[in-house]
Amino acid sequence: MRRIISVSLLLAAVLIVVPGILTLVGGGYWFRVMTTIGVFSILTMSANLITGTTGLMSLGHAGFYGIGAYATALLSTKFGWPFYLTLPVSGAITAAFGILLALPTMRLIGIYFAVATLGLGEIIHVTLLNWVDFTRGPMGISAIPGVTLPGVFTASDTTHYYAVAITALIAAFVLGRLTHSYYGNALRAVREDDQCAASMGLNVVGLKIQSFAFACFFAGVAGGLWAHTTGYISPGDFRFSESILILAMMVVGGLGSLPGAVLGAVILLGLPEFLRPIGDYRMIVVGAVMFFSILFLPRGLLGETPVLTVVRRQFGLAWDAKSNLGWRQ
Amino acid sequence: MFDIFFVQQLVNGLSIGLIYALVAIGFTLIFGVLNVVNFAHGEIYMIGSFAGLMAITTFAPPLFVVILIALAAGALAGFGLERLAFRPFRRFRDEASLKSKAIREATLLSSLAVSIIVREIAEKIFGSNMQSIPQDYLLLKPIQIGSLSFADGQFLIFGLSIVMLGGLQWLLKRTRIGLSIRAVANNPMGAAYVGINTERTIIATFVIGSTLGAIAGLIVGLYQGAIFPAMGFVPGVKAFVAMVMGGLSSIGGAVVCALILGMAEAITTSFFAQGWGDLVAYLFLVITLIFFPTGLFGGGRERV
Amino acid sequence: MTPLLEIKNVSRYFGGLHAVEDFSGQVQRGERVGLIGPNGAGKTTLFNLITCFTPLSAGSVFFDDKDISSLKAYQVARLGIARTFQNLRVMPNLSVFDNVSIGALGALGHSPFSALLHHRNYAKDISRRTWDALEQAGLQGQASEVAANLSYGKRKYLEIARALALSPRLLILDEPAAGLNDTETAQLGEFVMKLSKEGLSILLVEHDMNFVMTLCERIMVMASGRKIADGTPQEISNDPVVLEAYLGSEEEEAA
Numbered sequence: 001m002r003r004i005i006s007v008s009l010l011l012a013a014v015l016i017v018v019p020g021i022l023t024l025v026g027g028g029y030w031f032r033v034m035t036t037i038g039v040f041s042i043l044t045m046s047a048n049l050i051t052g053t054t055g056l057m058s059l060g061h062a063g064f065y066g067i068g069a070y071a072t073a074l075l076s077t078k079f080g081w082p083f084y085l086t087l088p089v090s091g092a093i094t095a096a097f098g099i100l101l102a103l104p105t106m107r108l109i110g111i112y113f114a115v116a117t118l119g120l121g122e123i124i125h126v127t128l129l130n131w132v133d134f135t136r137g138p139m140g141i142s143a144i145p146g147v148t149l150p151g152v153f154t155a156s157d158t159t160h161y162y163a164v165a166i167t168a169l170i171a172a173f174v175l176g177r178l179t180h181s182y183y184g185n186a187l188r189a190v191r192e193d194d195q196c197a198a199s200m201g202l203n204v205v206g207l208k209i210q211s212f213a214f215a216c217f218f219a220g221v222a223g224g225l226w227a228h229t230t231g232y233i234s235p236g237d238f239r240f241s242e243s244i245l246i247l248a249m250m251v252v253g254g255l256g257s258l259p260g261a262v263l264g265a266v267i268l269l270g271l272p273e274f275l276r277p278i279g280d281y282r283m284i285v286v287g288a289v290m291f292f293s294i295l296f297l298p299r300g301l302l303g304e305t306p307v308l309t310v311v312r313r314q315f316g317l318a319w320d321a322k323s324n325l326g327w328r329q
Numbered sequence: 330m331f332d333i334f335f336v337q338q339l340v341n342g343l344s345i346g347l348i349y350a351l352v353a354i355g356f357t358l359i360f361g362v363l364n365v366v367n368f369a370h371g372e373i374y375m376i377g378s379f380a381g382l383m384a385i386t387t388f389a390p391p392l393f394v395v396i397l398i399a400l401a402a403g404a405l406a407g408f409g410l411e412r413l414a415f416r417p418f419r420r421f422r423d424e425a426s427l428k429s430k431a432i433r434e435a436t437l438l439s440s441l442a443v444s445i446i447v448r449e450i451a452e453k454i455f456g457s458n459m460q461s462i463p464q465d466y467l468l469l470k471p472i473q474i475g476s477l478s479f480a481d482g483q484f485l486i487f488g489l490s491i492v493m494l495g496g497l498q499w500l501l502k503r504t505r506i507g508l509s510i511r512a513v514a515n516n517p518m519g520a521a522y523v524g525i526n527t528e529r530t531i532i533a534t535f536v537i538g539s540t541l542g543a544i545a546g547l548i549v550g551l552y553q554g555a556i557f558p559a560m561g562f563v564p565g566v567k568a569f570v571a572m573v574m575g576g577l578s579s580i581g582g583a584v585v586c587a588l589i590l591g592m593a594e595a596i597t598t599s600f601f602a603q604g605w606g607d608l609v610a611y612l613f614l615v616i617t618l619i620f621f622p623t624g625l626f627g628g629g630r631e632r633v
Numbered sequence: 634m635t636p637l638l639e640i641k642n643v644s645r646y647f648g649g650l651h652a653v654e655d656f657s658g659q660v661q662r663g664e665r666v667g668l669i670g671p672n673g674a675g676k677t678t679l680f681n682l683i684t685c686f687t688p689l690s691a692g693s694v695f696f697d698d699k700d701i702s703s704l705k706a707y708q709v710a711r712l713g714i715a716r717t718f719q720n721l722r723v724m725p726n727l728s729v730f731d732n733v734s735i736g737a738l739g740a741l742g743h744s745p746f747s748a749l750l751h752h753r754n755y756a757k758d759i760s761r762r763t764w765d766a767l768e769q770a771g772l773q774g775q776a777s778e779v780a781a782n783l784s785y786g787k788r789k790y791l792e793i794a795r796a797l798a799l800s801p802r803l804l805i806l807d808e809p810a811a812g813l814n815d816t817e818t819a820q821l822g823e824f825v826m827k828l829s830k831e832g833l834s835i836l837l838v839e840h841d842m843n844f845v846m847t848l849c850e851r852i853m854v855m856a857s858g859r860k861i862a863d864g865t866p867q868e869i870s871n872d873p874v875v876l877e878a879y880l881g882s883e884e885e886e887a888a
Contacts, residue, residue, distance in 0.1 A: 201739020287445030
């Protein structure tokens, strides 16, 4: 019962309350801001699976986001595919790329993995920038169709908000099931002590690859949404600084915490909107918020441990009602 | 047998490689002493460049004064960086936490945050475009030797790099502070027990590393005529690649790998479009990490 | 009946260092075997070889008649060899329950689809195994605590509970009594004896001679990577070779 209440409150907030408020404050622009926040929420939640839960610091997530965006852009402009095909296919393509590119780096740990992913992200960025025949290079791809379903709804800021919000809910559901479960315990064990996890019978490399694949899938879907909702993409959207932005969102929200990832996206993209009157200090705000949260809130605003406790209790995922310890799945 | 053009490219690559080497040494020193990655090192490079440029535009001093100013700016920036992004995380003194995974990741993130802030502030002040550099200071005067043509900047890079590398060797091997740096790199607790001031040594390491980086930034800025706030990122990553290839804590290895990297890039750009040159470093990085996880020269490295 | 664990002429070299050289030994089903030897004799390295943490340089290891020498660490664990570590390796940020569930996950396997598709029976099995192991180790009262908050002694039990959740047939303990006082050591001895009575085979390294002599049915002695003696506690304590190895090593250390 508690679970049904919690879930319906969440759905009502995302699908009714937020769009309602956005319409009241003037629609258009604020819908676009919320769409961006939604895309970054998906990105941060997905990166959080690798970095927060499995403990592999990824500095190249923007690269995978870019693969998804370009896959969608090319599929929809060259072949005219509709969004319900481009999004899952882009996700799958990105996941395949992710596995292929990350397979050799899976043995690396700590900062070596971080730097290897930085390298992968930059390889993707340089390729997008220079493979002009395929990606049109720095000019980018324009006139990407929006999210439309002929006869049902047409592309608009509101439609895009709903497309992103519903995808984000699906991503939260899937990633939540992965992390708020015994499978999530296995991933966290890899983060805490990979050798020890192996000695307890966990296939550490397998778990790393699986979490990378799921994370890349959703990064790809987020890229696809970005392409559809903005209509224009260029390699500049998928630079290292975007990876850092994603990382900062995770750190601020709390590594390993799914609601934290969303909160991080809301803060780091929302705050600059309110600071806009005093000038565009977006990245300075990002840097400063990140710095102070590492210093004063090393576990983030919504740290993993309390979030897991709440999720077990509130969403009815715990096995034993008295102790709220195990997982129901 | 040897194409002139090819030799020319090799020389160009060598001079860029030397710059990467100067930057890589800063990384290597800091990694050696603290086992942390200093993500703001590229910003030190940028600061050196801008300090020099500001000196040039305000009172146009002779080149060696400009270099001294960049040097001072680098030292100051290194000191500030250590206090701001690294010192607050060394709350505990035992060896386990001095080189622990948690500190490593926290300082990686904090230096990243500081680097973003510094770069963005520079962009707010100077704009993100390339700065104009007075013609007299550009190190691009052609010098013809036989059928090869060089820029005077290349000679300056060669000369200055050799002086600095030599100076660094002298500093590390012959002076007291160099001895402390090597001792702390080896065993921070042991060094503290025999009465070495670890804090001061760590600061000295940052100052020395940052000085090298700042000077590298200045010369490259003047040689390539490109000084802009984001200039530190690419050389920073490449120097980092050189450090990883060289085995992380070996200065010699880092220098050799930086030279290899510089030349490989120069050769690549002579066959492909300029943009693809950047790919070389990243490919080198990924390949090294996969096939030579202890660096090309197989230095002993703990599993981190 | 064949032994549960059979180590055949196992060697491990690190560069020129012969950490373990031509070691052979067995653990019978249900047996409690102690492995002793001076520091640096290669005991932990041998454990790492048995559990396939470190690859073998030569020789082979059989577990229940199956050659496990070329398997990966997690595969060996799934076959039924669980271990604890010399320097406690609990996962500090996870709760005691979640820590122990890692062992159960290792035994039952882990697939993302079990989580996505909500496999209730799988979750039930893991929960049951985890509670069983917690009860065996007497930790059910602390199940919800974060592992970092447990006392040192309790963390030892936590490590053993995690290993038990794997439902192993062979339990390898690396210096279980290190850092415990006499009372705690005695309690641990009783606990290990109880596990053994339930049919678990045990192989342990320990420096506390009293602990080893009273607990183990058979003792293997290692020095400089080689096995120098193998026998009952009485035989070992009267063996001149063993005495010499211990005294000799002390002289070397003094010099």
